[in-house]
Amino acid sequence: MTLTPHxxxxxxxxxxxxxxxxxxxxxxxxxxxxxxxSKNAVAKVVNALVREGQLEKxxxxxxxxxxxxxxxxxxLEPLMLPLFGPISAGFAAPVEEQAEEMVxxxxxxxxxxxxxxxxxxxxxxxxxAKIEEGDLVVVERGAEPRVGDIVVGVLxxxxxxKRLKKDKGKYYLQAENPAYPDMYALEExxxxxxxxxxxxxx
Numbered sequence: 790m791t792l793t794p795h796x797x798x799x800x801x802x803x804x805x806x807x808x809x810x811x812x813x814x815x816x817x818x819x820x821x822x823x824x825x826x827s828k829n830a831v832a833k834v835v836n837a838l839v840r841e842g843q844l845e846k847x848x849x850x851x852x853x854x855x856x857x858x859x860x861x862x863x864x865l866e867p868l869m870l871p872l873f874g875p876i877s878a879g880f881a882a883p884v885e886e887q888a889e890e891m892v893x894x895x896x897x898x899x900x901x902x903x904x905x906x907x908x909x910x911x912x913x914x915x916x917x918a919k920i921e922e923g924d925l926v927v928v929e930r931g932a933e934p935r936v937g938d939i940v941v942g943v944l945x946x947x948x949x950x951k952r953l954k955k956d957k958g959k960y961y962l963q964a965e966n967p968a969y970p971d972m973y974a975l976e977e978x979x980x981x982x983x984x985x986x987x988x989x990x991x
Contacts, residue, residue, distance in 0.1 A: 792841065799823070799834050800843050804855055811906070811930045811981035812943055813852040854931030856904065868894045898986045904930045906982070908941065908950070915939070915950055918965035924989050926950065928982035936960075939984040945976050953980065 792800065802822060806814045814822070819831040835852065838844040845853040869891045899905045910924045918939060920926065926939075934940050936955045941948060942962045951962035951972060962972040 792838075792843070796834055796838055796841075796843075799831070800838055803844065803852060807854055807930075811928075811941065812979050813854060815851070854904070856931065870894055898927055898988075900985070901929055904932075905985070906930065907988075910950060914964040914966045914969045915952075916966050918952070920950070920965070920987055921989070924987050926984045927986040927988065929985050930982045932983040932985075934980045934983050941981040941984070942972075943977075943979040943981050944972055944974050945978075948981065950984070 799819065802819070803814060806818070816828040816831050816835070819835070820826070820828050823831065825831060835844060839846060844855070847853050872890050872892045895902070906928055907925045908928055910920055910922055910926060912922055915921075920939070928941055934953050936953055938953050940951065940953045940962075942951055942953070944962060949962060949972065951964055954961055954963045954971070959973070960978055961974075962978070964971075
């Protein structure tokens with residue numbers, strides 16, 4: 790398939806926008822980036838890219854996150870560590886001395902390396918979910934969020950780590966600390982990624 794130079798430019802911009810910000814540009818973002826007043830103009834280009842199979846849209850008409858394939862040159866040998874156990878967290882009990890298996894730590898935590906990034910947590914709004922200040926959260930970009938997931942929410946353009954909730958058909962963000970109020974969007978709520986794990990160094 791052959792794209793026009795303008796279509797290729799828009800597609801590259803969408804890819805770069807998603808890679809840097811973790812969510813998709815709106816038609817208003819694209820119009821601003823390309824200096825056009827009408828969102829209909831960029832909508833035509835986006836729709837053409839959808840027809841060509843270069844982009845997809847979600848049920849709400851927003852551009853889906855492009856699945857960026859990790860280049861072969863960027864792949865590293867996984868860190869393999871021996872897995873012993875189990876070990877009791879209650880009363881003391883014997884532990885198996887022979888390793889059950891070798892575990893690739895990256896593969897255990899991360900299933901989609903090209904779509905995964907880390908964020909360092911600041912604040913105590915998620916302490917009841919056992920996420921503390923200074924922790925690293927493993928975030929998968931482009932994953933379909935479900936109600937109850939801990940997500941990186943984009944609330945009216947501001948990023949925050951909260952649990953995704955829904956009430957009477959309306960989505961909102963909920964802290965895991967009763968000292969913080971529920972957060973509702975004045976204009977728009979997006980999800981930049983879904984938390985898949987937490988890393989803490991003692």
